[in-house]
Amino acid sequence: MAENQIRVLIAKPGLDGHDRGAKVVAQALRDAGMEVIYTGLRRTPEQIVSAAIQEDVQVVGLSSLSGAHNHLFQKVASLLKEKGHEEILLIGGGIIPEKDRKQLEDAGFDRIFSPGTSTEKIVSYIKEKVNG
Amino acid sequence: MGEKIKELAQGIVKGEERALARGLTLVENRKEGYQELLDLIYPEVKPCPIWGLTGAPGVGKSTITNFLVDKLAQRREKVGVIAVDPTSPFSGGAILGDRVRMMDLAGREGIFIRSMASRGALGGLSPAIMDAVSLFQAFGVDRIVVETVGVGQSETDIVSLADTVAVILMPGTGDDVQTIKAGLLEIGDVFVVNKADLEGAETLAGLLQSMLSGKNDDENRVPVVLKLIASQGKNLEELMSFLEKHQEYIETSGQKERKERMRTEMALKMHLQARYQDLFLKPLLGTEKWEQAISSINKREKSPAFWAKKIISGSE
Ligand SMILES: Nc1nc2c(ncn2[C@@H]2O[C@H](COP(=O)(O)OP(=O)(O)OP(=O)(O)O)[C@@H](O)[C@H]2O)c(=O)[nH]1
Ligand SMILES: [Mg+2]
Numbered sequence: 001m002a003e004n005q006i007r008v009l010i011a012k013p014g015l016d017g018h019d020r021g022a023k024v025v026a027q028a029l030r031d032a033g034m035e036v037i038y039t040g041l042r043r044t045p046e047q048i049v050s051a052a053i054q055e056d057v058q059v060v061g062l063s064s065l066s067g068a069h070n071h072l073f074q075k076v077a078s079l080l081k082e083k084g085h086e087e088i089l090l091i092g093g094g095i096i097p098e099k100d101r102k103q104l105e106d107a108g109f110d111r112i113f114s115p116g117t118s119t120e121k122i123v124s125y126i127k128e129k130v131n132g
Numbered sequence: 133m134g135e136k137i138k139e140l141a142q143g144i145v146k147g148e149e150r151a152l153a154r155g156l157t158l159v160e161n162r163k164e165g166y167q168e169l170l171d172l173i174y175p176e177v178k179p180c181p182i183w184g185l186t187g188a189p190g191v192g193k194s195t196i197t198n199f200l201v202d203k204l205a206q207r208r209e210k211v212g213v214i215a216v217d218p219t220s221p222f223s224g225g226a227i228l229g230d231r232v233r234m235m236d237l238a239g240r241e242g243i244f245i246r247s248m249a250s251r252g253a254l255g256g257l258s259p260a261i262m263d264a265v266s267l268f269q270a271f272g273v274d275r276i277v278v279e280t281v282g283v284g285q286s287e288t289d290i291v292s293l294a295d296t297v298a299v300i301l302m303p304g305t306g307d308d309v310q311t312i313k314a315g316l317l318e319i320g321d322v323f324v325v326n327k328a329d330l331e332g333a334e335t336l337a338g339l340l341q342s343m344l345s346g347k348n349d350d351e352n353r354v355p356v357v358l359k360l361i362a363s364q365g366k367n368l369e370e371l372m373s374f375l376e377k378h379q380e381y382i383e384t385s386g387q388k389e390r391k392e393r394m395r396t397e398m399a400l401k402m403h404l405q406a407r408y409q410d411l412f413l414k415p416l417l418g419t420e421k422w423e424q425a426i427s428s429i430n431k432r433e434k435s436p437a438f439w440a441k442k443i444i445s446g447s448e
Contacts, residue, residue, distance in 0.1 A: 030225035040232035050239035
């Protein structure tokens with residue numbers, strides 16, 4: 001039945017803020033039939049990457065509410081690369097300034113969603129990338 | 133295919149995290165090669181104690197698991213954690229949120245945590261969980277902790293899986309007698325009233341105690357009731373030492389063999405059920421025969437029981 005069950009890890013690195021946005025996305029992904037490993041707030045890049053490896057997810061999604069976590073995002077990308085997990089689809093979202101988006105995509109993110117992106121769009125992006 | 137699976141099996145037996153992670157996905161999805169993988173690792177399975185924690189959503193299972201695993205890891209034990217959450221029956225998706233309370237364990241040496249959705253198992257344990265245990269034991273862990281949400285069947289399943297079962301409850305969920313659902317008293321080796329900082333803990337613990345004392349089938353097995361405040365770390369040490377004492381009892385009293393047998397029986401049953409589904413049910417759905425049965429039942433010609441028998445026996 002669940003031959004190609006999509007598993008996604010959702011995390012919010014950094015110290016500030018709430019995780020409402022991340023939760024909304026997590027629920028949308030669940031409603032689209034995915035299994036979402038939700039890790040909550042204040043995660044270090046090392047914790048996120050370790051969890052992603054043990055959970056064998058195809059997708060890691062990071063949320064940020066400010067541009068302040070650019071370096072944490074980049075650290076996740078570089079750790080995944082270092083551990084040989086570039087095949088994991090790495091996406092980000094929340095409130096990330098335009099100029100940072102480019103930088104992150106250069107650093108190894110497959111996609112940074114702009115603020116206000118609909119959850120439908122995120123769902124179909126993931127499905128297409130993982131299955132198609 | 134064969135070579136890849138062999139490599140994967142070797143990786144698991146050598147204790148490679150990545151191989152274990154991939155292997156777990158393979159058995160969970162029951163993809164091609166999963167049986168081959170299980171066959172390869174099976175001779176390498178090294179049994180280890182299994183602790184089970186079960187209870188209603190939000191009672192504090194993950195907070196408690198987090199503490200126990202932290203303690204075990206401090207003693208340089210290698211620990212495997214399997215955290216099961218229910219699959220949404222509507223979408224087939226799931227939110228697996230147990231890591232929220234266990235994040236301090238992430239990335240620490242000797243700890244491997246895997247979140248699993250119940251998938252087809254209707255809230256109970258699935259064959260995948262039995263297989264996951266085998267993979268962990270081939271990988272080489274000293275102990276496995278399984279967290280399951282106590283809904284319906286999984287509560288009784290956990291007895292067949294774990295050597296020691298802790299049933300977690302909390303006060304203030306309405307009628308306490310209702311909270312102690314039928315069947316619950318039979319499965320616990322220890323009963324934890326968590327959130328003892330909230331009102332009603334004393335009453336709930338007292339009620340449990342009196343309900344349990346009427347059930348002293350075997351003196352050694354009269355379950356213990358503990359009051360905990362897991363979020364403040366209160367009394368967790370007591371739970372830990374109970375679990376260890378119970379493990380000793382299991383190992384010295386001949387219970388271990390009995391548990392082993394229960395586990396094997398359940399694994400075999402679950403695999404048989406899954407095979408039945410694959411062989412009988414799935415190919416049947418949507419076929420002419422299926423439609424014929426549906427319409428005959430709807431017209432009140434024959435009962436579902438009639439058709440089930442007819443289909444299985446294959447007779448016309
Ligand atoms: N007041 C109080 N809250 C607690 C206690 N232990 C845990 N909690 C809180 O209860 C909530 C649920 O805790 P979890 O450990 O996630 O519970 P769980 O049983 O694993 O939950 P599910 O896996 O979702 O079923 C969290 O907000 C905890 O902080 C306690 O002793 N007292
Ligand atoms: Mg939990």
